[in-house]
Amino acid sequence: MRLRNVPQAKEIVAKSPFVIHDAEKRKGRWKDLSDKPIYLEIGMGKGRFLIEHAQRHPDREYLGMERYESVLFRACERMAGEGYKTPYDQKNYEKHPELLKDFRAPQNLHFLDLDAKALPDIFEKGEVDHIFLNFSDPWPKARHAKRRLTSHQFLHLYEQILKDGGLVEVKTDNAGLFEFSVEEAEAAPHWEILTVTRNLHGDPVLNEDNIMTEYERKFSALGNKICKMVIRCREF
16 A cells, blocks of 8 residues: 655644554553543545444544554644534534534543554553444455454464453455455454345445544445445354
8 A cells, every 4th residue: 555655744743732643652541541432444545434433422432543754644633623624514414413512522432543453552452342344454465464454363462362252343345455464363263253245235224324534425325335244253
């Protein structure tokens, strides 16, 4: 993935009050931040998805992990309210009129400027309740399969931080990545598949409260089918 260099990004992220800069020191102590269940998005991008989630669900604590500062700084700006006064489409306006109020940064959302490989270094087993993987890099070359966030290598990392029965939600428009993800989950001994759809927006039940990411909005407008899978970490 080629990213545009943003000279001020590093400084903005370093000074942002929305970024947790001492995540490694919080391992085993995340309840000091909040007693709410933790919902984590890995590769959160510019933050639209998590901001809306956090506004809708104040009873949860949300963390967004993004390793690229040139992307993360956009989420920091959004949380500061810059250029983000009307972030929701007409459907969400109609269903959630309370979100039409002047934008205020949700208090139950923070960001992590880290790579997913660091997960076991910042969370103890059971500290995370739910993980979102939205439109992750497909890493299409076979030799890069282990880098995919739904590979068995990463599923093993999630096992180390999720509570027993914790969930992982996967959304993508990439059919190859999705089939790979389903196969990896089926073969993983500590996981069970709860939900699989290859046309999320065509499913009236699963799409009922679906919150779209920037990529989801873009790709669905092009006619791409959105796939979704939900898997559960079994007790072991």
